[in-house]
């Protein structure tokens with residue numbers, strides 16, 4: 001590694017311009033390291049606040065799901081630095097290559113999690129032909145740890161739960177979300193509670209139960225289960241319901257992915273996400 005001292009030693013002392021340049025480089029390197037250290041300690045990365053989609057009111061990132069001013073829906077607001085395509089492509093082969101674009105800390109990939117994402121794209125040639133399209137790919141998210149896209153949302157919700165000091169990862173669910181929550185909590189060494197309607201078919205209960213954690217059958221339909229989850233989220237400060245009180249700290253899926261070919265050719269985002 002080249003240090004500031006090395007640079008000074010090698011710089012000809014007879015040239016004032018070169019000495020200035022070495023000092024500038026040293027200052028720049030120090031500033032860059034300070035910025036990096038500051039960034040690494042940010043619990044939500046480049047996310048800066050929860051912003052109301054209706055009135056624009058901002059509040060700090062936390063387990064809130066509605067605007068205190070107008071009860072409108074909240075979404076994550078960011079303050080991005082310059083993020084390059086190369087940086088994203090150089091990241092891990094999981095959702096965490098997009099960490100700078102998500103409300104997570106920059107070292108998130110090194111913290112135990114299920115590492116979803118980067119599932120394969122399958123060319124759907126017959127469907128493309130039927131629809132009159134030149135190229136069509138289908139994103140096969142069954143390659144995620146619990147075989148659904150819910151692993152992505154839960155991974156980000158888990159990161160938020162950790163940063164907020166919440167100790168139970170929970171959700172009301174009738175299937176895929178339950179599996180993702182139970183698996184993510186097991187991987188993270190957290191307690192999990194999944195609320196399900198009492199008459200849910202055995203096969204679905206079993207696939208959730210294999211990850212450990214607690215599965216609670218609630219007498220009632222899914223609306224009743226959802227209502228109970230909201231009540232618990234309000235009354236129990238240590239609980240992170242991924243689709244209730246930490247839902248707003250997870251990003252929404254982009255409306256258009258990607259803008260061009262899903263291969264890593266010019267334009268748009270890298271092909272795998």
Ligand SMILES: [Zn+2]
Nearest residue numbers: 052055067070
């Ligand atoms: Zn509002």
